[in-house]
Structures are given as C-alpha cells and as structure tokens.
C-alpha cells in the first residue's frame with residue numbers, strides 16, 4: 001500500500017507538507033461526523049470485555065482487536081513500509097509484496113506516538129463527540145421503560161463504530177507523524193539554529209524554534225469554519241439549513257478541543273523528538289558540514 005502524499009512535488013516543501021495537514025482535517029472531521037452517529041459504546045474500549053469472543057488469549061479491547069486484525073492485513077500489503085504510515089499494533093507480519101524503493105527523506109527514527117493517540121481518543125474524544133447520539137439513545141430507552149444506566153450508552157453497533165474509530169485513528173496518526181516531515185523541512189532550512197540544542201539537548205528551545213503561533217491560529221480558525229459548515233444539515237436542494245439549537249451532526253467545540261489540546265501539541269512533540277535524534281550517528285565533520293549548509297539538503 002503506497003502513500004502518494006509525499007511522492008509528488010518537493011517532498012520537503014513546507015507549503016506542500018502543510019497542504020497534506022489541511023487535507024487531513026477534512027478526513028478527520030468527516031470521520032468524527034460518522035462516529036458521532038453511534039453511541040459511546042464504552043464496552044468497545046474496555047480491555048478484555050470480549051476476550052471470550054475474540055482471539056484466545058487476546059487481552060486487549062474490542063477496538064484494539066479491530067486494529068490488530070486490520071493492521072495485520074495492511075502490513076502484509078506493505079502499508080507500514082511507507083514513512084508516512086505508523087501502526088498501532090506491534091509485532092505485525094512482514095509484507096507479502098516486495099519492498100518499494102522510497103526516497104530517503106526522513107532521518108532514520110523509530111518515533112511512534114500511536115499509544116498516546118489511542119489513549120486520548122478513547123478517553124476524551126469518543127465520549128465527547130458521541131454525547132448527542134448517546135443522549136438520544138438514553139431518551140429512547142427511557143421512553144421504552146428500559147433501565148440500567150450502562151445500557152444507555154450502548155447501541156450495540158460495535159463493528160460499525162470500531163471500523164470508523166480505526167479510520168479516524170489512522171488519519172490522526174498520519175497527521176501527527178507528519179510532524180517528522182515538518183521537522184526535517186525546518187531543520188534543513190536552517191540547521192545551524194537547531195544543532196546547538198540537539199548537541200546539548202534542549203527540548204524547550206527546539207519547541208520554541210518549531211512553534212509557529214500564526215500557523216496554529218490559522219489551523220484552528222479554519223477548523224472552526226470547516227467543522228461548523230460540515231456539521232450543518234443540507235436540504236434536498238443542497239442549501240444549508242444550519243443547525244438546531246447549535247446541535248449539528250458534530251460537536252464543533254469537540255473538534256476544536258481535539259486539535260488544540262491533543263493533535264497540535266502531539267505533532268509538536270513528534271517534531272521535537274525527531275530533532276533531538278536528528279544528529280544520531282553523524283560524525284563531527286557531517287555535523288559541521290550541516291551547520292554551514294543553510295538551505296541546501298544534507
């Protein structure tokens with residue numbers, strides 16, 4: 001499985017890299033709209049809750065089992081040989097296809113923050129964006145005289161909801177790990193600015209160098225407009241009919257929180273971690289050449 005994203009144009013053009021991040025906003029927002037159509041279904045995220053049904057000995061959650069099964073197949077199709085694809089599952093099988101020759105764009109690294117992504121998605125994002133569907137379900141069940149709070153958050157759509165969860169998680173993972181391309185681009189633009197804080201590790205100084213407040217402000221401004229627009233319902237002639245009491249297909253504030261509290265900070269964490277290891281294994285001469293190169297690639 002080959003991602004063409006970074007294979008077209010200058011792979012380290014910051015403008016082109018950012019355009020991929022912008023496009024992933026749509027993928028993530030529409031995935032959240034789809035997930036918001038189902039109830040929270042907390043059982044899906046409880047480790048061991050389905051262990052008598054899934055693989056013997058698998059101690060993970062329903063969602064983690066879905067990830068393992070889907071990523072096992074995708075690994076055989078060489079999805080994770082691409083430098084912009086990162087699995088949530090460890091110990092995946094080797095590809096059945098011969099390796100593709102990817103251009104060596106990123107400095108060799110083993111950064112994978114998917115465990116953090118899975119944690120914040122399950123603990124904070126799913127409960128938040130499924131509130132409306134969960135409330136509607138509880139109202140319906142109460143009207144039918146069904147009692148038992150734990151039932152109120154469960155519509156039984158474990159397969160559909162997990163399928164969408166995997167798609168959203170893969171899009172968030174790609175977006176966050178694209179921070180490596182951002183970092184490589186910024187590093188090669190001005191290696192001398194970064195090298196002192198790598199040789200004498202200073203994560204704060206590196207974070208200050210990669211942080212672009214104006215870019216972040218525009219990301220959040222664009223997201224708010226996109227989420228509010230996509231959250232609307234549209235009448236049969238295509239005209240937007242807004243939202244009812246601010247309730248559209250999606251919790252717009254939830255999307256903003258996802259980016260402001262999780263996606264952007266984690267992207268910057270990836271950028272800084274990538275930079276901290278950017279000189280690993282290089283000789284003094286290599287580093288000196290980099291320090292004097294400026295905007296040429298190393």
Ligand SMILES: C=C(O[C@@H]1C=C(C(=O)O)C=C[C@H]1O)C(=O)O
Pocket residue numbers: 018179182210211212213215216219263264265267268271
């Ligand atoms: C991704 C970049 O690096 C940082 C992270 C950003 C983000 O996650 O949206 C935006 C700007 C920077 O603070 C970038 O410069 O485009």
